[in-house]
Amino acid sequence: xxxxxxxxVESIRADFPILQxxxxxxxxxxxxxxxxxxxxxxxxxxxxxxxxxSNANISRSVHTLASEATExxxxxxxxxxxxxxxxxxxxxxFTKNSxxxxxxxxxxxxNASVQNGTVERGADPRFRLGPGDEVVVTEMEHHANLVPxxxxxxxxxATLRWIGITDTGRLDLAHLDEVVNERTKVVSFVHxxxxxxTVNPTSQxxxxxxxxxALVGLxxxxxxxxxxVDVTELGVDFIVFTGHKMLGPTGIGVLWAKAELLDAMxxxxxxxxxxxxxxxxxxxxxxxxxxxxxxxxxxxxAVGLAAAVDYLSSLGMDNVRAHEKxxxxxxxxxxxxxxxxxxxxxxxxxxxxxxxxxxxxxVHPHDVGQVLDSEGIAVRVGHHCxxxxxxxxxxxxxxxxxxxxxxxxxxxxxxxxxLEQVRKVFA
Amino acid sequence: MDLDELYQEVILDHYKRPRGVGxxxxxxxxxxxxxxTCGDEITLRVHVEGDTVADVSYENAGCSISxxxxxxxxxxxxxxxxxxxxxxxxxxxxxxxSKGREEGDEETLEDAxxxxxxxxxPMRVKCALLGWMAFKDALVRAEAAIPTSGGGSEQ
Numbered sequence: 001x002x003x004x005x006x007x008x009v010e011s012i013r014a015d016f017p018i019l020q021x022x023x024x025x026x027x028x029x030x031x032x033x034x035x036x037x038x039x040x041x042x043x044x045x046x047x048x049x050x051x052x053x054s055n056a057n058i059s060r061s062v063h064t065l066a067s068e069a070t071e072x073x074x075x076x077x078x079x080x081x082x083x084x085x086x087x088x089x090x091x092x093x094f095t096k097n098s099x100x101x102x103x104x105x106x107x108x109x110x111n112a113s114v115q116n117g118t119v120e121r122g123a124d125p126r127f128r129l130g131p132g133d134e135v136v137v138t139e140m141e142h143h144a145n146l147v148p149x150x151x152x153x154x155x156x157x158a159t160l161r162w163i164g165i166t167d168t169g170r171l172d173l174a175h176l177d178e179v180v181n182e183r184t185k186v187v188s189f190v191h192x193x194x195x196x197x198t199v200n201p202t203s204q205x206x207x208x209x210x211x212x213x214a215l216v217g218l219x220x221x222x223x224x225x226x227x228x229v230d231v232t233e234l235g236v237d238f239i240v241f242t243g244h245k246m247l248g249p250t251g252i253g254v255l256w257a258k259a260e261l262l263d264a265m266x267x268x269x270x271x272x273x274x275x276x277x278x279x280x281x282x283x284x285x286x287x288x289x290x291x292x293x294x295x296x297x298x299x300x301x302a303v304g305l306a307a308a309v310d311y312l313s314s315l316g317m318d319n320v321r322a323h324e325k326x327x328x329x330x331x332x333x334x335x336x337x338x339x340x341x342x343x344x345x346x347x348x349x350x351x352x353x354x355x356x357x358x359x360x361x362x363v364h365p366h367d368v369g370q371v372l373d374s375e376g377i378a379v380r381v382g383h384h385c386x387x388x389x390x391x392x393x394x395x396x397x398x399x400x401x402x403x404x405x406x407x408x409x410x411x412x413x414x415x416x417x418x419l420e421q422v423r424k425v426f427a
Numbered sequence: 428m429d430l431d432e433l434y435q436e437v438i439l440d441h442y443k444r445p446r447g448v449g450x451x452x453x454x455x456x457x458x459x460x461x462x463x464t465c466g467d468e469i470t471l472r473v474h475v476e477g478d479t480v481a482d483v484s485y486e487n488a489g490c491s492i493s494x495x496x497x498x499x500x501x502x503x504x505x506x507x508x509x510x511x512x513x514x515x516x517x518x519x520x521x522x523x524x525s526k527g528r529e530e531g532d533e534e535t536l537e538d539a540x541x542x543x544x545x546x547x548x549p550m551r552v553k554c555a556l557l558g559w560m561a562f563k564d565a566l567v568r569a570e571a572a573i574p575t576s577g578g579g580s581e582q
Binding site (some may be wrong): 271363364367370374382383390397425426 | 430433434439458464465466467468487488490491492494510548551554
């Protein structure tokens with residue numbers, strides 16, 4: 001096979017204690033990494049070592065611990081920046097998660113569009129939105145990259161538009177030039193779709209956005225953990241992703257944006273750590289990334305994320321992608337053998353992640369998930385925070401199996417045979 | 428995990444052959460309930476005649492637990508007095524919140540005691556209660572819509 005997996009899955013699994021767990025008397029088969037990944041000991045050890053040895057608040061004091069903590073936090077920023085090919089470390093803003101990262105950008109627009117004379121100092125016209133302006137997303141967004149833009153449009157009077165989905169689960173780019181047009185101020189679209197598993201081609205949309213002078217960004221929550229991502233190559237203005245889906249801890253997310261853009265954006269959250277100087281009447285803001293990191297940041301989580309980045313880098317993201325491509329092909333092939341099962345999303349392992357949603361004829365996903373759990377198999381059931389995608393495919397919910405670096409074909413075999421069991425219970 | 432305990436024969440039977448399904452006239456109160464975590468939905472109507480729940484009609488989309496629960500609800504409250512229906516609602520809610528510690532009274536809850544196993548699965552309790560929440564809400568609406576003999580409560 002040409003894209004043979006170069007991952008030593010058995011030795012990877014040894015780094016994840018949770019994979020030894022039993023659910024009842026069955027070994028755990030964790031097929032829910034698209035919801036959150038498991039964490040290797042390298043990540044939890046790094047966090048514990050930091051907490052036990054160097055814990056302090058950052059950028060405030062001159063004592064040894066504060067200096068070590070600041071170094072650890074800024075070191076994590078540098079690691080993340082290198083991991084995604086950013087040209088400057090200061091282009092990486094730490095947030096709580098992808099949702100907060102997108103809100104940060106959406107609120108930059110809102111804060112620049114306030115009409116009561118208190119427009120932020122230096123608010124850039126690129127961020128001013130009003131009636132007649134348009135914002136573009138797609139129909140396959142996670143709610144995190146839909147609701148903030150939708151609400152922004154409702155508040156500013158701008159119009160939300162979206163790129164549709166074809167029956168095979170791909171973006172319908174036939175009307176791209178009409179949807180993205182001279183009125184478009186920003187295009188924000190999903191890089192890898194969390195329900196459909198589609199890996200979206202970016203270049204055509206990015207080129208069109210640039211052509212009309214719109215800003216363009218990606219929700220890369222399901223991309224950065226699974227495929228090599230280089231922000232310079234992508235040519236976008238911003239991307240967002242989250243730590244807990246890429247072997248890191250919860251509570252830390254990332255916004256990467258071009259330095260020039262971060263400088264032009266009004267802040268989102270205000271308060272401590274994000275200021276240059278403060279009087280009772282006015283405040284001037286620090287330079288990015290500090291401008292967007294109000295309050296004490298998640299320091300131990302940043303350390304954990306850095307360890308996760310190290311772990312993924314040592315595996316090699318090309319190898320991770322090759323491994324998952326194999327798993328995607330295997331999963332699709334095996335799932336299609338189950339009677340009454342319909343895959344929602346691309347049915348071929350091309351431009352596709354190893355995240356597969358499906359419907360089982362006559363059995364509700366909740367019931368599928370419950371029977372699978374009794375076999376020790378963890379999958380996600382429900383609308384996956386992508387209700388418009390569900391509506392597009394005429395379902396209220398799906399069952400979703402998703403793989404990662406530690407997933408084996410044997411676990412997929414167990415899923416398939418357990419699905420036969422589901423059919424028996426509800427026949 | 429003991430699946431048989433959760434998916435008892437009675438539950439699967441109500442799921443496969445739901446009783447009283449479909450929306451019917453007349454009705455005085457209607458409620459639409461959604462479980463936001465899974466997207467399960469029910470629209471349920473209540474028709475009250477005097478002090479009696481004359482009919483409960485519904486349409487729903489959801490898992491076996493939520494569908495079977497609506498079917499059992501129909502059997503339990505149709506034809507019952509409003510007072511008895513509310514009593515059963517209370518009993519069933521208590522059973523669902525018992526975390527597997529209660530078995531339910533078969534005298535009053537009949538087939539609904541089969542749901543005692545569901546109460547051990549916190550993620551599924553909401554499924555079992557969805558139809559009952561709709562019934563409670565629809566009944567309140569029906570009572571608000573009907574002039575009562577006590578009088579004076581019409582707005």
